[in-house]
Amino acid sequence: MPDDHPKTSSSLAQRLSYSPRDEAGVAAWTDTYFKRTKQIVGRFGDSRVTYALFMRRPVVCAPRLAVEWLQEMAAQRGFEIEIELLYPEGKWVGAGEPILYVTGPLYHLSDLETLLLQKLGPPSVAAYNAYTMCADLPKVGFLAMEARHCAGTEMTELMVYAASVGSARARRKVGAVGFVGTATDATAHFLGKERGIGTMPHALIGYAGSTVRAAEMFAETFPDDPLVVLVDYFAQEVTDSLAVCRRFAERAARGEVSLRIDVPGSRYLEGLDPAASYAVLERNAPDAVRGYRTDDQLRNLVGPGVSAAAIWSLREALNAEGFDKVRIVGSSGFGPEKCRIMAEANAPLDLVGTGSYLPSKWSETYATADIVAYDGQPRVKVGREFLLRR
Incomplete structure (x- = not known):
């Protein structure tokens, strides 16, 4: 049979091989109009310019990977740059506030803007989210489990770096435990670890045929590792938890x-329904369900899935059997809003596995750069005068 699809495997392999740290990669991944600007400047004469980089929403400053990449590219090309960081790493930055000024030759800086902005905006928003989550639940450890939700390995690196920045800010501000590890070996160093941290996926429970058997397999294979058992596979969270204990x-x-x-959000934890969920919170955190709540807040409090009521219900069952030292790990949708509700309900969590500190609205991550001076003369497009040096 004839092949109706063109064979593009070699061109795909070539595209995937482009590195943003060499000239071919920069050319391949940069907006064309920046590359054309470079050609025009090369023909008509260079100018020493100053760029202002900013965000349109409040963020926690996470500039290190962007700055390091820019310095590396300047060293490769052999030109000098001046970088004035107005907000240090981990500092809160308001919307529209310049985060840094970059001064250097327009010829060399013009085609670096695309990749530079990619490395500044997303981690700054993710760091903001990570900070708020850790600050709202200061006694809870967090595990960065975003890798499977990222659009490639470079995004994974940016996001775990962001988690480390937001986490460090929460430690400084409120003494939070913060992020204690990440799921992958490649990013573990951002959180001071040599290796990634992992428990077990649902696939292992299915393979073992029972939750207890999966726990036995894990303990036998990794006898020196903490025993963290996933207990929701068979919709018998309480029954299987007690069996494991x-x-x-x-x-x-x-x-x-x-x-x-x-x-999963399609069902309640074993033994719960709406009425039972309200009852368990009335026993443990009565103020949490009083007053006005949005639908999303109510869902996180007493709805299906991993709600505050579900966590309290499991804690009650464990304590009743004398397993008060057994720790509870929550996962599934733990972003800033859910963490805030868990804090209000004083949910007895010990660890949260999360990938939901990733920005939920990608449009909020867009960093922007404007040139604010040419050869020392202040000049910026109308409407962006707030970026000029003060």
Whole structure:
């Protein structure tokens, strides 16, 4: 049979091989109008310019990877740049405030803008989200599990860097535990670790045939690792949690067992329904369900999935059986809003696995750059005068 599809594997491989750290990669991934600007400047004469880089929304400043990349490119090309960072890493920055000024030759800077902005905007928004989550739940550790939700490895690097920046700010401001690890080896260094941290996916439970058997397999294969067991596969979170604790009673008594709930939003945790969810919060956090709540807030409090009521219900069941030292790990949709609700409900979480500090609205991550001076003369497009040096 004839092949109706053109064979593009070689061109695809070539595109994927482009690195943003060499000239071919910069040319391949840069907006064409910036490259044309470079050619025009090369023909008619260079100018020493100053760029102002800013965001349109409040962020936590996360500039290090962008600055390091720019310095690396300047060194490769052999030109000098001046970088004035107005806000240090981890500092809150208001909307429209210049984050940094970059001064250098327009010929060399013009075609670096695309990639520079990519490395500044998204991590600054993610750092803001990470900070608010850690600050709202200061006694809870966080595990960065965003890798599967990222658009490639470079985004993964930017996001874990952002988690480290937001986490460090939360530690400084409120003494938070913050992010204690990440899921991948390649990004573990951002959080002071040599390796990634992982528990078990649902696939392992399915493979083992039971939650207890999966826990046994894990413990036998990794005897020196913490035992963190996923317990929602069979919709028997309470039953399976207690079964695991009884099987590993000595470790549970020493606080060496953790139970992770990742209940899907299509059902309630075992034993709960709307009425039972309200009841469990009335026993443990009565103020959380009083007063006005949006639909999303109510869902996080008493709805299906990993709600505050679900976490409290599991805690009650464990404590009733004498497993008060067993830790609870929550995952599934733990972004800024959900973490804030969990804090209001005083949910007894020990660790949160999250990828939801990733910006939910990508349009909010757009960093922007404007030239504000040419050969020392202030000049910027009308409407952006707020970027001029003060």
